[in-house]
Amino acid sequence: QKEVEQNSGPLSVPEGAIASLNCTYSDRGSQSFFWYRQYSGKSPELIMSIYSNGDKEDGRFTAQLNKASQYVSLLIRDSQPSDSATYLCAVSLTGANNLFFGTGTRLTVIP
């Protein structure tokens, strides 16, 4: 059974702080990892992808992957109220098309 676990939150951080979102997965065959942002009533929007161990930075976002610990995280620096959304972690296996989603973490950035 393929499981992707996220803390559902809500996670509240003040504006300008670092928001840290975590995700664990159960299948060691997982090779591709994604973070999507979903605003209420909207469809998910891809914000980060990561495929190898370590950190990947893109603007205010940093994805961290540790395959040994089966753990992937997303850091949002200088959080803004516009970052308030649900963040979905998604995982896929080698050569597989399917994405397996976590239940999402709801982030609120307080002005």
Add this chain to the structure above:
Amino acid sequence: GAVVSQHPSRVICKSGTSVKIECRSLDFQATTMFWYRQFPKQSLMLMATSNEGSKATYEQGVEKDKFLINHASLTLSTLTVTSAHPEDSSFYICSARDPINQPQHFGDGTRLSIL
């Protein structure tokens, strides 16, 4: 960047009606498209994988005769909810996998309300 277009964005109709939702990849050829359903405050649940030129692969518990999927071209997949009932009311979202860049890109979703 990659764009996936989904239409219509919202449907309200009577019980027993069949509803067709279109999903188009606008700037890449998608051999594989995906259909998800999302109930309020829940995560996305994969319903089926749509493969161009072949039958869709349905997830366990999804009725293939109720949710008809057609993927007739590399840029278009359709989902038809046949004889829809109130329990089919949900947010339906399609995605397309960019074969070059790998991530799935989502359409804007269709909010289906069956009265």
